[in-house]
Every structure is written in C-alpha cells, then in structure tokens.
Amino acid sequence: MLFWSIIHSFMPSGGGGDVTMQKGDMIYQNGDTAHIHLAHIPEVVVSRIPQYFRTLNDLFQSGETVINSQSLGKILQITPAQIRKDLSYFGKFGKQGKGYNVEYLLDALRGVLGLDREWKVAVIGVGRLGRAIIGYPGFGPDGFKIVASFDEDPRQVGQSFGGLIVRPMSELANVVSKENIKIAIVAVPASQANKVVNMLVEVGIKAILNYAPTSPITPKNVRVRNIDPIVSLQAMTFYLQSEKEVEISLV
Amino acid sequence: MLFWSIIHSFMPSGGGGDVTMQKGDMIYQNGDTAHIHLAHIPEVVVSRIPQYFRTLNDLFQSGETVINSQSLGKILQITPAQIRKDLSYFGKFGKQGKGYNVEYLLDALRGVLGLDREWKVAVIGVGRLGRAIIGYPGFGPDGFKIVASFDEDPRQVGQSFGGLIVRPMSELANVVSKENIKIAIVAVPASQANKVVNMLVEVGIKAILNYAPTSPITPKNVRVRNIDPIVSLQAMTFYLQSEKEVEISLV
DNA sequence: ATATTTTTTAAATGAATTTTACATAATAGT
C-alpha cells in the first residue's frame, strides 16, 4: 500500500451526503483506488452520542432553542467537559459565550449517526417478543422502518402481524438483497440464535440487535448489540447485595 | 472515625449468607458499630460477570464439567487474560493446568451476584410492553419473581395479567415495604418515567430497570439500567455509515 | 466599552482498564 496523506487540520463538512473529514483521518492509495479511513473514535463516545441526540430531540420538542454543556450535563448526569470533548470529535457545533443551538446540533448529530436517511430493518422471529417489536411504535419516528419479518416455524409463515406477512427463512437472502436491508432484529429462542445470526451475516446484514440471551460471534465488520434484561438485572443485584454494609454492635 | 483494619490477605468465604471479604476491603469503627467496606470493583467487570454466569449455565446444562479461560474467552469474545483478571477480583476459582470446574464456578458467581436467593420485582406500567414483561418466562428461572404490578390509569387497575392484579400507584409504598421489594421495572411512557422513578426512589426501591426512552436521575445508591433499542440501533448506524469507505477511481 | 459568560482546543494529569509476562501449581505422558 502506498501511503498518501493524513489530514492535519480540520476541514469543515460541505453539503449533503458527503463524508466529513477531520484531524487524524487518513487518505491512502491502494492500486488504482483511493481510500478514506476515518479517525478512531472511542466506542464509549459513540454510545453516548445517541443519548445526546435523544435529549436534544426532547429539548427541541419542548421549544428550547439553545443549551449549554452545563445544562445538558445536568440532564444526562455527565460532566460538561466530557460533553464538549465528545462533540469535538465530530466538529465545532457550539457558539462561545452562548452554547449550542439545539436544532443545529440535532441536525449535526443526525448526520454523525447516519440518521438523515431511512434504515430498513428485518425482524427474525415472530413469537411473543417479535410481535411486540413489530408493534412497537418507537422505531418509525427515528427512521427505522421494519420492512420484513421472518420465522422458521411453518405455522407462522404467511400470517400477518402489524401489516407484515411473515416470510420463510428461505426468502431471507433474496429480500435482504432486493430491499437493501442492513439491520436485523433477532427475536428467536436462545437455541436458534447462533444459527440465525450466522445466516444474517451470510446474507450481508451489518448490524444486529439481539434479544436472545446469547453472545453471538460475528466478523468484526458486523456489529451486534445485545438486549438482555436478565444480564442487566444481575449486574444490579451485585450492588444490592454487596452494599448491605454489615453493622456489628460493639457494646 | 476510628480506623480499624484493612484486610491484607485473602480470606476465603465461609458458608451460607455471610459476606465474603478479600484483599483491599476495610473494616472501620464508627461509634459503637463496625462497618465493612468492600473493595472497589470496576463497573465494567461487574457487567461482565452476568455474561460469564450465563455462559457457564449453558455449559453446565449441556453437561460440560470443566472449562478454561481460553475456551470461555472464545465463546464470549473476551481475552483469556481478562477473564482470569475479572474472576480474580472475587477469589481463586480455577485449578492450574486444568481450568475451572463449571459447577463450582457457577456456584461461586451465583454468590457474587447475589443470585442465591429470590428477588422480588415490581412492574410499573401494564401497557403493551409491561404486559409482555409480565408474561416473559425468562425472569423466573434466574430468581427474579414479579410479585406486583402497578399502573396510573384507573382503567387498568384491577385487571389481571399473568395472574397479577394491577394495583393503583397509591398502594406502591405499602406493597414495596410489606413485600420487601428492592427491584422495579419501569414500562411507562417517557412522559411519565421521571415522575414514576422519583416515586420508586421515595418508597425505597434500590434498582430500576428502565424501558422508557429517558435517562432518569437518581441518588447514587439507587442503580438504574436503561434498555432502549433505539439508542442501541443508533450506535450501530454510526458505524454502518462511517464504514462506507469511499473509493475514488484514479484511472 | 468593559466585564462576564461559555465554548473550543491542546496539553497535562490522573484514573480506569487491558495486556503482558512469568512464577507457580496441577496434569498427563512416558
């Protein structure tokens, strides 16, 4: 690989669908093609951005036009310094002496998170949980559109939930490719989860929201987030029991 | 406060319900009472323990008797060294040259997480989501028993879901105290979540699993874990869009 | 105008977390 160039100073983003570059990003040449490699951003930072986004959305809905890092920090229980640092990974959004324009920052983060488009989503498994997910009204307003559902069970195939006909797994590859689906939600029993995840990886899914109580293994270009209420509860019971400070009377 | 003693070498746990102490823990005297302060364990470590526990459970179910850190790491996508380090915060559970006895480690972690008892849980909000939670069969086997449900809406009060009569919020304090409930699951709309969380804190709830898309503020002795699929999805779309490496033809 | 507020940036510090490396102990094979 022939090294080409590192961006040493920030270049503010242009208009619509282009790639924003920043300090630390790299352009390199490989054969007859140039590649852009975006600078590393800590995962913890990436996980906080959606929370900033949601809070800004709430503020915007309630008519707020400006907010500073201090107030935002109070709402989210995060220090103002950290909020400023996090945002600075992506650009300069604030006005000195004033704070952040809510609508402007909201738009900026929408771009950062890739939410300035619609993401098509497939749901795998239409049991009790899968049906609840399909019926959940929260995905649409944030740009996630459930466009297909699948189930292994022939008795489910053909049924209709939330306006979606349940398809057999054999149609997965076709539908994912035709509809250009990149995101899947897994709502099958633990016993089937690994097999299903492998199939999803195979057909080109790049992000999986996994509700099964497992930790599926995927190539690192396929992201997985697990939602497991038991795991969350257990992490809390650790504290519940360890905080029982023992009191021994000495008298 | 009169300083008393720091534990300098590990004392293996005794029998049933006592508190396991270890290197770094402190005993101090305050008035006529002795207090035990357990050594700090990183939050990330605490979050991983339930995953070890779940995987060991699976292994145990499928008849495995021994596992080493390498194999466990492969399953969980964690380095063997990290697993050993994590476990070493709580004691010595392995045998050199062999690995960990699955059943023994499982029991040990059950104790660490405080799962060697039953935890009573209250569910707040019996809408679509709340009912799905009450009906979810996964809580019971892990020692979490949903013993009460509440709703603000008078039309829901008195109805029965999953064998539980829905109670009015006015009975919250009484029931929580009589039943000694320490854990609550919040499944109310975002607009009510903060108010509900405040009520829960007030009546002595110490751990909250929050399904509402908010980040409620609590005193630091009350733990909160948020489950928000939108936030999880958005953290992934960041990578989906930023990984679109741009390819520019140079020919 | 001037003082105040608040952001941005960089650098330095500090804290938390992960990895490395190795002494030590158990096991398995000969």
Next chain:
DNA sequence: ACTATTATGTAAAATTCATTTAAAAAATAT
C-alpha cells in the same frame, strides 16, 4: 518418578479513556 505441557493468578507495564487546567476567542449583558 521424571519431564513436558497446560493453565491459573497476579504484579507490572502499557494502553485507553476521562478529567482537569489553561488560554484564546466569541457572544452577551451591563
């Protein structure tokens, strides 16, 4: 019984991440 191998536990090093500090710049309020 001896040797080679395996795998833990942990101290120390390395890394990553978070926080603090300081200084410059921009906006607002007095």
